[in-house]
Amino acid sequence: MKIKKGFVLRQVCGENVIVGEGLDAINFGRMLCLNETAAWIWKKAQDTGDFTVESLTQALCQEYDVTPEQALNDVKETIDNWIGIGVIE
Protein backbone atom coordinates (compact mmCIF):
# COMPACT_ATOMS: atom_id res chain seq x y z
CA MET A 1 0.00 0.00 0.00
CA LYS A 2 0.99 3.60 -0.32
CA ILE A 3 -0.32 7.07 0.41
CA LYS A 4 -2.01 8.58 -2.62
CA LYS A 5 -0.22 11.43 -4.34
CA GLY A 6 -1.21 14.95 -3.30
CA PHE A 7 -2.07 14.38 0.35
CA VAL A 8 -0.07 16.40 2.85
CA LEU A 9 0.20 16.35 6.64
CA ARG A 10 -0.07 19.88 8.05
CA GLN A 11 0.16 21.34 11.52
CA VAL A 12 -2.97 23.43 12.01
CA CYS A 13 -3.25 25.36 15.27
CA GLY A 14 -1.17 22.69 16.97
CA GLU A 15 -3.06 19.71 15.53
CA ASN A 16 -2.17 17.20 12.82
CA VAL A 17 -4.38 17.46 9.75
CA ILE A 18 -4.32 15.72 6.36
CA VAL A 19 -5.27 17.99 3.48
CA GLY A 20 -5.49 17.40 -0.26
CA GLU A 21 -3.18 19.81 -2.06
CA GLY A 22 -1.76 17.98 -5.06
CA LEU A 23 -3.42 17.86 -8.49
CA ASP A 24 -4.63 14.30 -7.78
CA ALA A 25 -6.17 15.33 -4.46
CA ILE A 26 -7.41 18.84 -5.16
CA ASN A 27 -11.07 17.81 -5.00
CA PHE A 28 -10.72 15.98 -1.65
CA GLY A 29 -12.54 18.95 -0.12
CA ARG A 30 -12.14 17.94 3.51
CA MET A 31 -9.63 17.84 6.32
CA LEU A 32 -8.71 14.75 8.26
CA CYS A 33 -7.61 15.20 11.88
CA LEU A 34 -5.06 12.72 13.20
CA ASN A 35 -4.15 11.91 16.79
CA GLU A 36 -0.47 11.68 17.66
CA THR A 37 -0.16 7.96 16.92
CA ALA A 38 -1.96 8.25 13.60
CA ALA A 39 0.27 11.20 12.64
CA TRP A 40 3.33 9.13 13.47
CA ILE A 41 2.00 6.25 11.35
CA TRP A 42 1.33 8.67 8.48
CA LYS A 43 4.88 10.04 8.55
CA LYS A 44 6.29 6.52 8.69
CA ALA A 45 4.09 5.42 5.78
CA GLN A 46 5.13 8.51 3.82
CA ASP A 47 8.84 7.84 4.44
CA THR A 48 8.52 4.11 3.64
CA GLY A 49 6.69 4.68 0.36
CA ASP A 50 5.35 1.17 -0.13
CA PHE A 51 4.17 -0.18 3.24
CA THR A 52 2.18 -3.05 4.75
CA VAL A 53 0.24 -3.31 8.02
CA GLU A 54 3.04 -5.58 9.26
CA SER A 55 5.86 -3.16 8.42
CA LEU A 56 4.09 -0.27 10.14
CA THR A 57 3.24 -2.43 13.19
CA GLN A 58 6.89 -3.41 13.51
CA ALA A 59 7.99 0.22 13.23
CA LEU A 60 5.42 1.33 15.81
CA CYS A 61 6.67 -1.31 18.28
CA GLN A 62 10.22 -0.07 17.88
CA GLU A 63 9.25 3.55 18.49
CA TYR A 64 6.66 3.22 21.25
CA ASP A 65 6.39 1.08 24.34
CA VAL A 66 3.38 -0.95 23.17
CA THR A 67 2.59 -4.65 22.89
CA PRO A 68 2.62 -6.09 19.34
CA GLU A 69 -1.13 -6.77 19.69
CA GLN A 70 -1.89 -3.16 20.61
CA ALA A 71 0.34 -1.86 17.81
CA LEU A 72 -1.33 -4.15 15.28
CA ASN A 73 -4.77 -2.98 16.41
CA ASP A 74 -3.77 0.69 16.16
CA VAL A 75 -2.25 0.30 12.71
CA LYS A 76 -5.14 -1.80 11.37
CA GLU A 77 -7.75 0.62 12.67
CA THR A 78 -5.90 3.61 11.24
CA ILE A 79 -5.25 2.03 7.85
CA ASP A 80 -8.85 0.77 7.52
CA ASN A 81 -10.03 4.31 8.24
CA TRP A 82 -7.71 5.75 5.59
CA ILE A 83 -8.77 3.15 3.01
CA GLY A 84 -12.39 4.07 3.72
CA ILE A 85 -11.68 7.76 3.23
CA GLY A 86 -9.60 7.09 0.14
CA VAL A 87 -6.23 8.59 1.01
CA ILE A 88 -4.24 5.41 0.45
CA GLU A 89 -4.15 2.90 -2.36
Place this chain on the structure above:
Amino acid sequence: MTESRYYIVAEHLFCTEADDSFLPLMDNYKPFLHDISRTDGEPCPPLLFSLNVTKGRITGYTEEFSQEEEGQDIICGHTAEDHPVFEFRWDGNTAGWLVCTPDYRQGTLHLSGYEVKSALDNSLMILFAMASACTGTALFHAAAVSLEGRGYMFLGKSGTGKSTHAGLWRKYIPGSGLMNDDNPAVRVKPDGTAMVYGTPWSGKTPCYRNVSAPLGGIVLLSQAPYNRITRLEGIGAYAAVVPSISGKRWDTRIADGLHYTENALASHIPVWHLDCLPDAEAARLCKETITV
Protein backbone atom coordinates in the same frame (compact mmCIF):
# COMPACT_ATOMS: atom_id res chain seq x y z
CA MET B 1 5.14 53.22 -27.03
CA THR B 2 6.03 50.82 -24.23
CA GLU B 3 5.77 52.33 -20.82
CA SER B 4 6.80 50.97 -17.42
CA ARG B 5 4.47 51.70 -14.56
CA TYR B 6 4.93 50.86 -10.90
CA TYR B 7 2.23 50.09 -8.39
CA ILE B 8 2.15 49.35 -4.68
CA VAL B 9 -0.57 47.00 -3.44
CA ALA B 10 -0.54 45.67 0.15
CA GLU B 11 2.96 47.14 0.52
CA HIS B 12 4.20 45.07 -2.44
CA LEU B 13 5.73 46.81 -5.45
CA PHE B 14 5.06 45.51 -8.96
CA CYS B 15 5.68 46.75 -12.47
CA THR B 16 3.78 46.59 -15.75
CA GLU B 17 5.48 47.05 -19.10
CA ALA B 18 2.84 47.68 -21.70
CA ASP B 19 2.06 49.80 -24.71
CA ASP B 20 0.56 53.07 -23.50
CA SER B 21 -2.59 52.29 -25.50
CA PHE B 22 -3.46 49.85 -22.67
CA LEU B 23 -3.44 52.57 -20.02
CA PRO B 24 -7.11 53.56 -20.47
CA LEU B 25 -7.93 49.98 -19.40
CA MET B 26 -6.01 50.39 -16.18
CA ASP B 27 -7.93 53.12 -14.35
CA ASN B 28 -8.54 50.74 -11.44
CA TYR B 29 -4.76 50.71 -10.82
CA LYS B 30 -4.44 54.51 -10.65
CA PRO B 31 -4.88 54.82 -6.86
CA PHE B 32 -1.97 52.38 -6.47
CA LEU B 33 0.45 54.11 -8.87
CA HIS B 34 3.91 54.68 -7.46
CA ASP B 35 6.49 57.12 -8.77
CA ILE B 36 9.80 55.29 -8.23
CA SER B 37 11.81 58.41 -9.09
CA ARG B 38 10.58 60.01 -5.88
CA THR B 39 12.98 59.49 -3.01
CA ASP B 40 11.06 61.34 -0.31
CA GLY B 41 8.41 59.76 1.88
CA GLU B 42 8.03 56.07 2.67
CA PRO B 43 10.86 53.76 1.58
CA CYS B 44 9.94 51.77 -1.52
CA PRO B 45 9.43 48.00 -1.00
CA PRO B 46 11.45 45.59 -3.20
CA LEU B 47 10.01 44.65 -6.60
CA LEU B 48 7.70 41.64 -6.21
CA PHE B 49 7.15 40.94 -9.93
CA SER B 50 6.89 42.53 -13.32
CA LEU B 51 4.41 41.85 -16.12
CA ASN B 52 5.21 42.39 -19.75
CA VAL B 53 2.17 42.79 -22.00
CA THR B 54 2.36 41.88 -25.67
CA LYS B 55 0.12 40.81 -28.54
CA GLY B 56 0.25 37.35 -30.05
CA ARG B 57 -0.14 33.68 -29.30
CA ILE B 58 1.94 30.98 -27.68
CA THR B 59 2.92 27.82 -29.49
CA GLY B 60 1.41 25.31 -27.09
CA TYR B 61 1.66 23.97 -23.59
CA THR B 62 0.63 21.03 -21.43
CA GLU B 63 -2.62 21.47 -19.50
CA GLU B 64 -2.67 20.53 -15.81
CA PHE B 65 -5.92 21.81 -14.41
CA SER B 66 -8.78 24.06 -15.32
CA GLN B 67 -11.28 25.95 -13.22
CA GLU B 68 -14.50 27.53 -14.33
CA GLU B 69 -16.22 30.47 -12.70
CA GLU B 70 -19.01 32.70 -13.99
CA GLY B 71 -18.46 32.06 -17.69
CA GLN B 72 -14.70 32.28 -17.39
CA ASP B 73 -12.24 29.38 -17.65
CA ILE B 74 -8.70 29.57 -16.36
CA ILE B 75 -6.56 26.73 -17.62
CA CYS B 76 -3.29 26.11 -15.78
CA GLY B 77 -0.39 24.29 -17.36
CA HIS B 78 3.27 24.52 -18.23
CA THR B 79 5.52 25.01 -21.23
CA ALA B 80 8.12 22.49 -22.41
CA GLU B 81 10.65 24.47 -20.31
CA ASP B 82 8.39 23.95 -17.26
CA HIS B 83 7.31 27.57 -17.08
CA PRO B 84 3.81 27.99 -15.63
CA VAL B 85 1.09 28.98 -18.14
CA PHE B 86 -2.40 30.36 -17.47
CA GLU B 87 -4.87 30.61 -20.32
CA PHE B 88 -7.94 32.81 -19.90
CA ARG B 89 -11.06 31.86 -21.82
CA TRP B 90 -14.33 33.72 -21.92
CA ASP B 91 -17.32 31.90 -23.40
CA GLY B 92 -14.90 29.57 -25.15
CA ASN B 93 -12.72 32.34 -26.65
CA THR B 94 -9.15 32.79 -25.47
CA ALA B 95 -8.39 36.27 -24.16
CA GLY B 96 -4.71 35.58 -23.53
CA TRP B 97 -1.93 33.41 -22.21
CA LEU B 98 0.17 34.33 -19.19
CA VAL B 99 3.60 32.67 -19.17
CA CYS B 100 5.54 33.01 -15.91
CA THR B 101 9.00 32.21 -14.63
CA PRO B 102 8.84 29.35 -12.07
CA ASP B 103 9.30 31.82 -9.20
CA TYR B 104 6.53 34.10 -10.58
CA ARG B 105 8.84 37.10 -10.49
CA GLN B 106 8.26 37.73 -14.18
CA GLY B 107 5.33 37.14 -16.44
CA THR B 108 4.52 37.80 -20.07
CA LEU B 109 0.91 38.18 -21.13
CA HIS B 110 0.22 37.29 -24.78
CA LEU B 111 -3.06 38.95 -25.72
CA SER B 112 -5.39 37.63 -28.40
CA GLY B 113 -7.26 40.95 -28.54
CA TYR B 114 -10.45 39.57 -27.00
CA GLU B 115 -11.43 40.63 -23.44
CA VAL B 116 -8.14 42.48 -23.02
CA LYS B 117 -8.99 44.08 -19.69
CA SER B 118 -10.03 40.77 -18.10
CA ALA B 119 -6.79 39.15 -19.27
CA LEU B 120 -4.76 42.02 -17.81
CA ASP B 121 -6.55 41.95 -14.46
CA ASN B 122 -6.38 38.14 -14.23
CA SER B 123 -2.66 38.14 -15.03
CA LEU B 124 -1.83 40.75 -12.41
CA MET B 125 -3.96 39.00 -9.78
CA ILE B 126 -2.29 35.65 -10.47
CA LEU B 127 1.23 37.07 -10.41
CA PHE B 128 0.46 39.03 -7.25
CA ALA B 129 -1.02 36.00 -5.47
CA MET B 130 1.74 33.60 -6.53
CA ALA B 131 4.74 35.88 -6.07
CA SER B 132 3.56 37.02 -2.63
CA ALA B 133 2.41 33.60 -1.34
CA CYS B 134 5.68 32.99 0.51
CA THR B 135 5.68 36.42 2.19
CA GLY B 136 2.72 35.97 4.54
CA THR B 137 0.40 37.55 1.97
CA ALA B 138 -2.88 36.19 0.64
CA LEU B 139 -5.31 37.53 -1.95
CA PHE B 140 -8.79 36.69 -0.69
CA HIS B 141 -12.10 36.13 -2.35
CA ALA B 142 -14.07 38.26 0.12
CA ALA B 143 -15.70 41.59 0.82
CA ALA B 144 -13.95 43.89 3.30
CA VAL B 145 -15.39 46.73 5.37
CA SER B 146 -13.80 49.17 7.78
CA LEU B 147 -15.14 50.46 11.07
CA GLU B 148 -13.40 52.56 13.72
CA GLY B 149 -9.94 51.94 12.29
CA ARG B 150 -10.24 48.19 11.84
CA GLY B 151 -10.99 46.00 8.84
CA TYR B 152 -13.34 43.02 8.72
CA MET B 153 -13.70 40.43 5.96
CA PHE B 154 -16.78 38.51 4.87
CA LEU B 155 -16.15 35.16 3.21
CA GLY B 156 -18.43 32.69 1.49
CA LYS B 157 -19.02 30.78 -1.70
CA SER B 158 -20.02 32.76 -4.78
CA GLY B 159 -23.64 33.81 -4.45
CA THR B 160 -23.75 33.60 -0.64
CA GLY B 161 -24.15 37.35 -0.25
CA LYS B 162 -20.73 38.74 0.73
CA SER B 163 -21.36 41.99 -1.15
CA THR B 164 -24.92 42.12 0.14
CA HIS B 165 -23.76 41.80 3.74
CA ALA B 166 -21.06 44.45 3.22
CA GLY B 167 -23.78 46.67 1.72
CA LEU B 168 -25.95 46.13 4.82
CA TRP B 169 -23.07 47.32 7.01
CA ARG B 170 -22.73 50.49 4.94
CA LYS B 171 -26.46 51.11 5.16
CA TYR B 172 -27.10 50.29 8.83
CA ILE B 173 -23.75 50.62 10.65
CA PRO B 174 -22.86 54.32 10.91
CA GLY B 175 -19.18 55.01 10.20
CA SER B 176 -18.55 51.82 8.24
CA GLY B 177 -17.00 51.92 4.77
CA LEU B 178 -16.33 49.47 1.95
CA MET B 179 -12.61 48.69 1.58
CA ASN B 180 -12.98 46.19 -1.26
CA ASP B 181 -15.91 44.17 -2.59
CA ASP B 182 -14.27 41.06 -4.03
CA ASN B 183 -10.49 40.68 -3.64
CA PRO B 184 -8.90 42.28 -0.58
CA ALA B 185 -5.32 41.33 0.30
CA VAL B 186 -4.12 40.30 3.76
CA ARG B 187 -0.64 40.29 5.24
CA VAL B 188 0.28 38.59 8.49
CA LYS B 189 3.03 40.19 10.54
CA PRO B 190 5.66 38.33 12.57
CA ASP B 191 3.84 39.25 15.82
CA GLY B 192 0.67 37.44 14.66
CA THR B 193 -1.33 40.58 13.83
CA ALA B 194 -2.59 41.06 10.29
CA MET B 195 -3.47 43.92 7.96
CA VAL B 196 -6.18 43.99 5.31
CA TYR B 197 -5.76 46.09 2.16
CA GLY B 198 -7.87 47.39 -0.69
CA THR B 199 -6.62 46.32 -4.15
CA PRO B 200 -7.20 47.20 -7.83
CA TRP B 201 -9.39 44.10 -8.09
CA SER B 202 -12.94 44.29 -6.79
CA GLY B 203 -15.19 42.14 -8.97
CA LYS B 204 -18.19 43.93 -10.42
CA THR B 205 -18.06 46.80 -7.91
CA PRO B 206 -15.74 49.66 -8.85
CA CYS B 207 -14.13 50.00 -5.41
CA TYR B 208 -10.40 50.39 -6.01
CA ARG B 209 -9.33 52.05 -2.80
CA ASN B 210 -5.73 52.26 -1.63
CA VAL B 211 -6.64 51.78 2.02
CA SER B 212 -5.52 49.46 4.81
CA ALA B 213 -6.48 48.60 8.37
CA PRO B 214 -5.54 46.09 11.06
CA LEU B 215 -7.65 42.99 10.46
CA GLY B 216 -10.15 42.74 13.33
CA GLY B 217 -12.06 39.65 12.30
CA ILE B 218 -13.07 37.22 9.57
CA VAL B 219 -16.69 36.12 9.09
CA LEU B 220 -17.76 33.13 7.02
CA LEU B 221 -21.30 33.71 5.74
CA SER B 222 -24.02 31.14 5.08
CA GLN B 223 -27.58 31.83 4.01
CA ALA B 224 -30.17 30.80 6.60
CA PRO B 225 -33.79 31.63 7.51
CA TYR B 226 -32.49 33.24 10.74
CA ASN B 227 -29.48 35.19 12.05
CA ARG B 228 -26.98 33.44 14.31
CA ILE B 229 -23.26 33.94 14.84
CA THR B 230 -20.78 31.48 16.36
CA ARG B 231 -17.04 31.63 16.93
CA LEU B 232 -14.81 29.21 15.02
CA GLU B 233 -11.59 28.01 16.60
CA GLY B 234 -8.56 26.02 15.51
CA ILE B 235 -9.16 23.69 12.59
CA GLY B 236 -12.69 25.09 12.13
CA ALA B 237 -11.24 28.57 11.65
CA TYR B 238 -8.57 27.25 9.28
CA ALA B 239 -11.17 25.34 7.24
CA ALA B 240 -13.22 28.54 6.92
CA VAL B 241 -10.29 30.59 5.63
CA VAL B 242 -8.63 28.16 3.18
CA PRO B 243 -11.36 27.97 0.46
CA SER B 244 -11.40 31.79 0.19
CA ILE B 245 -7.78 31.99 -0.95
CA SER B 246 -7.03 30.94 -4.48
CA GLY B 247 -3.62 29.60 -5.25
CA LYS B 248 -1.91 26.83 -7.11
CA ARG B 249 -1.71 24.47 -4.17
CA TRP B 250 -0.16 21.70 -6.21
CA ASP B 251 2.94 23.89 -6.32
CA THR B 252 4.42 22.81 -2.97
CA ARG B 253 6.22 26.10 -2.37
CA ILE B 254 3.01 28.07 -2.79
CA ALA B 255 1.01 25.59 -0.70
CA ASP B 256 3.57 25.92 2.12
CA GLY B 257 3.44 29.73 1.96
CA LEU B 258 -0.36 29.87 1.95
CA HIS B 259 -0.55 27.34 4.78
CA TYR B 260 1.71 29.55 6.91
CA THR B 261 -0.58 32.55 6.31
CA GLU B 262 -3.80 30.57 6.86
CA ASN B 263 -2.49 28.97 10.04
CA ALA B 264 -1.37 32.36 11.40
CA LEU B 265 -4.80 33.85 10.69
CA ALA B 266 -6.66 30.88 12.24
CA SER B 267 -4.41 31.10 15.32
CA HIS B 268 -4.47 34.86 15.95
CA ILE B 269 -7.45 36.51 14.25
CA PRO B 270 -11.02 35.95 15.51
CA VAL B 271 -12.97 33.88 12.95
CA TRP B 272 -16.76 33.62 13.02
CA HIS B 273 -19.55 31.81 11.22
CA LEU B 274 -22.63 33.91 10.51
CA ASP B 275 -25.84 32.19 9.46
CA CYS B 276 -27.85 35.08 8.14
CA LEU B 277 -30.72 36.67 6.34
CA PRO B 278 -30.02 39.63 4.04
CA ASP B 279 -31.37 42.11 6.57
CA ALA B 280 -30.37 44.94 8.92
CA GLU B 281 -30.48 42.67 11.97
CA ALA B 282 -27.79 40.42 10.44
CA ALA B 283 -25.43 43.38 10.05
CA ARG B 284 -26.14 44.65 13.56
CA LEU B 285 -25.72 41.20 15.18
CA CYS B 286 -22.47 40.70 13.29
CA LYS B 287 -21.15 44.16 14.21
CA GLU B 288 -22.10 43.82 17.90
CA THR B 289 -20.38 40.43 18.13
CA ILE B 290 -17.16 40.96 16.20
CA THR B 291 -16.21 44.56 17.03
CA VAL B 292 -15.48 44.19 20.72
